[in-house]
Amino acid sequence: MVFDSEIDRLVRAGTPLTQTPPWRALAEHWEQARRLEMREAFAQDPARCQRFSVVLDGLLFDYSKNRVTEDTLRLLLALAEASGVREAAAAMVSGRLVNWTERRAALHVALRNRSNRPVMVDGRDVMPAVNGVLERMRRFSEAVRDGSWKGATGLPIRTVVHIGIGGSHLGPEMITQALRPFHDGPAVRFLSNVDATDFVETVRGLDPAETLFIVASKTFTTQETMTNAGTARQWLLDAMGDAAAVARHFAALSADREAVAAFGIDPGSMFELWDWVGGRYSSWSAIGLPVAIAVGFDRFEQLLEGGHAMDHHFLEAPLDRNIPVLMGLLGVWYGNFFGAASHAVLPYDEYLALLPSYLQQADMESNGKAVDRDGSRVDYQTGPIVWGEPGTNGQHAFFQLIHQGTRLVPCDFIGCARSHNPIGDHHQKLIANMIAQAEALMVGRTAAEARAGLARRGVAGDEAAALLPHLVFEGNRPSNTILLDELTPRTLGMLIAAYEHKIFTQGVIWRINSFDQWGVELGKALAAQVLDEERRLLAGEDVDLSRHDSSTAGLLRAFAEKAGR
Numbered sequence: 001m002v003f004d005s006e007i008d009r010l011v012r013a014g015t016p017l018t019q020t021p022p023w024r025a026l027a028e029h030w031e032q033a034r035r036l037e038m039r040e041a042f043a044q045d046p047a048r049c050q051r052f053s054v055v056l057d058g059l060l061f062d063y064s065k066n067r068v069t070e071d072t073l074r075l076l077l078a079l080a081e082a083s084g085v086r087e088a089a090a091a092m093v094s095g096r097l098v099n100w101t102e103r104r105a106a107l108h109v110a111l112r113n114r115s116n117r118p119v120m121v122d123g124r125d126v127m128p129a130v131n132g133v134l135e136r137m138r139r140f141s142e143a144v145r146d147g148s149w150k151g152a153t154g155l156p157i158r159t160v161v162h163i164g165i166g167g168s169h170l171g172p173e174m175i176t177q178a179l180r181p182f183h184d185g186p187a188v189r190f191l192s193n194v195d196a197t198d199f200v201e202t203v204r205g206l207d208p209a210e211t212l213f214i215v216a217s218k219t220f221t222t223q224e225t226m227t228n229a230g231t232a233r234q235w236l237l238d239a240m241g242d243a244a245a246v247a248r249h250f251a252a253l254s255a256d257r258e259a260v261a262a263f264g265i266d267p268g269s270m271f272e273l274w275d276w277v278g279g280r281y282s283s284w285s286a287i288g289l290p291v292a293i294a295v296g297f298d299r300f301e302q303l304l305e306g307g308h309a310m311d312h313h314f315l316e317a318p319l320d321r322n323i324p325v326l327m328g329l330l331g332v333w334y335g336n337f338f339g340a341a342s343h344a345v346l347p348y349d350e351y352l353a354l355l356p357s358y359l360q361q362a363d364m365e366s367n368g369k370a371v372d373r374d375g376s377r378v379d380y381q382t383g384p385i386v387w388g389e390p391g392t393n394g395q396h397a398f399f400q401l402i403h404q405g406t407r408l409v410p411c412d413f414i415g416c417a418r419s420h421n422p423i424g425d426h427h428q429k430l431i432a433n434m435i436a437q438a439e440a441l442m443v444g445r446t447a448a449e450a451r452a453g454l455a456r457r458g459v460a461g462d463e464a465a466a467l468l469p470h471l472v473f474e475g476n477r478p479s480n481t482i483l484l485d486e487l488t489p490r491t492l493g494m495l496i497a498a499y500e501h502k503i504f505t506q507g508v509i510w511r512i513n514s515f516d517q518w519g520v521e522l523g524k525a526l527a528a529q530v531l532d533e534e535r536r537l538l539a540g541e542d543v544d545l546s547r548h549d550s551s552t553a554g555l556l557r558a559f560a561e562k563a564g565r
Contacts, residue, residue: 002088002091002096002097002098002100003084003087003088003091003373003508003511004084005082005083005084005087005088006081006082006083006084007020007022007082007083007084007511008084008373008511011372011374011511012374016379017372017378017380017510017511018379018380020082021082022075022078022079022082022083023079025075025078026075026076026079026333026337027337029071029072029075030337030338033067033068033069033071033072034067034337034338036067036068036069036476037476038065038066038067038442038443038475038476038478039442039443039444039475039476041069042064042442048064049062049064051064052064052066052068054321054322054323054326056309056310056313056323056494057309057494058484058485058486058488058490058491058494059323059482059483059484059485059491059494059495059498060481060482060483060484061323061326061327061480061481061482061498062480062481062482062483063326063327063330063480065438065439065441065442065478065479065480065481066330066333066410066478066479066480067333067338067476067478068330068333072333073320073329076329076330076332076333077319077320077329079329079332079509080319080325080328080329080505080509081319083508083509083511084508085319085325085328085505085508085509086319088504088508089314089315089501089504090315092105092106092107092109092504093107093109093110093119093311093315094119094120095107095110095119095120095121095126095276098513098515099278099513099515099516100373100513101513101516101518102275102515102516104275104276104515105121105276106276106277106278106281106514106515107119107121107126107274107276107277108277108278108281108282108284108285108500109307109308109311110126110127110130110276111130111277111282111284111285111304112284112303112304112305112307112308112311112493112497113127113130113308113311114301114304114305114308115308116131121276126274126276129272129274133271133272133285133286134301136271137271137286137288137289137292137297137300138292138297140251140269140271140289141185141289141292141293141296141297141300142296142297144157144160144185144186144212144293145184145185145186145293145296149212150248151209151210151211151212151245151248151249152209152240152242152244152245152248152249153209153240155207155209155210156210157186157210157211157212158186158187158207158210158211159186159187159188159189159206159207159210159211159212160186160187160188160189160211160212160213160214160290160293160294161188161189161190161191161202161203161206161211161212161213161214161232162188162189162190162191162213162214162216162289162290163191163192163213163214163215163216163225163228163229163232164190164191164192164215164216164217164225164253164287165192165222165224165225166192166279166280166361166365166520167278167279167280167281167282167283167287167361167365168216168217168218168225168253168279168282168287169190169192169216170280170354170357170358170361171280171282171283171287171288171358172190172216172283172287172288172289172290172291173190173192173354174352174354174355174357174358175283175288175291175303175492175496176188176190176290176291176294176295177351177353177354178351178352178354178355178487178492179291179294179295179299179303179351179487179489179492180351181351181420181421181487182294182295182296182299182489183294183295184295184296185293185294185295185296186212186293186294188290188293188294189202190202190290191203191228191232192224192225192228193224194223194224194227194228196231198228199228199231199232203232203235208235208236208239208240208249209239209240211236211249212249212250212251213229213232213233213236213249213250213251214250214251214252214253214289214290215229215250215251215252215253215254215263215265216252216253216254216287217229217252217253217254218254218255218256218273218275218279219254219255219256219259220252220254220256220259220260220263221256221259223524223527223528229250229263232250233246233250233263233264236249236250243264246263246264246265247264247265247266247269250263250264250265250269251265251269251270251271251289252265252269252270252271253270253271253273253285253286253287253289254270254271254272254273255272255273255274255275257270271286271289272286273285273286273287278515278517280361280362280365280366281362281500281515283496284303284304284307288300288303291303295489299489300489302488302489302490302493303489303490303492303493304493305490305493306488306489306490306491306492306493306494306495306497307493307494307496307497308493308497309490309493309494309497310323310324310493310494310497310498310501311497311501314497314498314501323498324497324498324499324500324501324502324504324505325501325502325505327480327498327499327502327505328501328502328503328504328505328506328509329505329509330410330478330480331343331384331410331502331506332506332509332510334408334410334478335381335382335384336380336381338408339381339408340384340407340408340409340410341381341384341385341407342384342385342386342387342407342409343363343384343385343386343387343409343410343411343412344356344386344387344388344402344409344410344411344412345359345386345387345388345411345412345414346388346389346390346391346394346411346412346413346414346434346437347388347390347391347414347415348390348391348392348413348414348415348416348430348431348433348434349390349414349415349416349430349487350390351420351487352390352414352487353389353390355388355414356386356387356388356389359386359388359499360386360387362499362500362503363383363384363386363499363503364383364384364385364386365517365520366383366503366504366507366514366515367382367383367503367506367507367510367512367514368382368383368519369382369383369510369512369513369514370382371512372510372511372512373511373512373513374511378510378511378512380510382506382510382512383506388412391413391415391430391433391434391437392430392433395433395437399437402441402477403440403441403473403477404473404474408477408478409477410477410478410479410480411438411441411477411478411479411480412479412480412481412482413434413437413438413479413480413481413482414481414482414483414484414495415430415431415434415481415482415483415484416431416483416484416485416486416487417431417483417484417485417486418485418486420486420487434481435481438479438481440473440475441475441477441478441479442475442476442477442478442479443475444472444473444474444475444476444477445471445472445473445475446472447468447472450468450471450472451464451468453471454467454468454471482495482498530552530556533545533556534556534559534560537556537557537559537560538560538563538564543556545557
């Protein structure tokens, strides 16, 4: 087993995680800390923001608006140390099998290893292969961008359509949108849903002669991706009339050269993926090819450099100044001791609109586990429900619940000091809202303050008494604020890597595998069986559905009846 921390030894000796000394110390401390009023903490300590914030190369992480004291942090850090977070991080970057259920390493850090230090897997340094793929990505992306890569009719490529699903889709789409100010290449669209509507709308208005499809599937068997790829192939052939055209209008991101060639794609246009990179961590690899085509390979490398800078920080910074570790520990504090079930990600930058969706998969697919590394069912909460929308839109949608609802929802506010579109005072208003919302969540509004506000409006007597309860905000709602100097490829790389390492930190503390996703596999297997039955029902066959529950069988029959009319 890769992990052998102090807590691991206690758990394997029969002590439940929640009964280990570091955990019990936090539980006892929570009895006092839960009554902490952040408003009072700030009043008593004018330097609280400076003490509870970290600056790293264009990124400010302010965690002062959290229900923590120095003692809280000391105990949380003790939990991290006893859990072996530092040792687990070293094991991950060294190529050890931290994904133990699949017997794989988890080496997304190698993909952005700008120091080029050797990273060994099964006795071999993976960096020559990584660098080889990166160089081929550079040459291919530049050829598409400068027009030297021509379609079958001799026309240059004007639009790239990336076909993927899950991690091979959410990451590159989010990054491509986030870096829109830097787009200077062909237009890039993304296709993922097996719903034919997604295909129809994605290719609407495109000229097949000027379109390049990138098919992203490690195995080249992913149902949704290969269904869309097959439809795209037929769409191209219907227009071009020659199967040879496929080689000039398709590229592949895969590990299966034979399947790629059988599809009609030139293996020279295949960019290799490795089994030691999970889909949701793969945007740093060839999966990032659409990003490189949109913004140029030099900027793609800047993204990698930002991720590498955060890797170095995660591995080397003291735990009490370590941004991903602090993010992870605060999540444990609220999820396991305050009972918070969800976490809101609130980017105050329209270019980061897809970040919450991306982090939903990165976090929930990684840490949505109920079995620990020893195969035992856990008796504590693991991954949170991650959700969010860009500000200021979210303020007019769900902030009411965060401010005055019955559920505690810790938040991450993310903004940029400088805008790519400095029109009038838009950006000042945007960031003023972000800062004000975080303050409002923290300070709330007391009954006395609400009463005074009513008095200023001339509202008194019974009317004031009736309104008063609705105008009181209890406050004390926690949040982090991440302020980037500017949204650039480098700072975006830092931001993504910080969340990746936060997720890993929590997985280590919860003693779960953050790199497998067996729940996803079950759904795929059942879908294949149901699809076969669905097709047979539509063909008029008498299908035995007794293995299903009555709801599933009833829905299958209803669909076949309605679709067959």
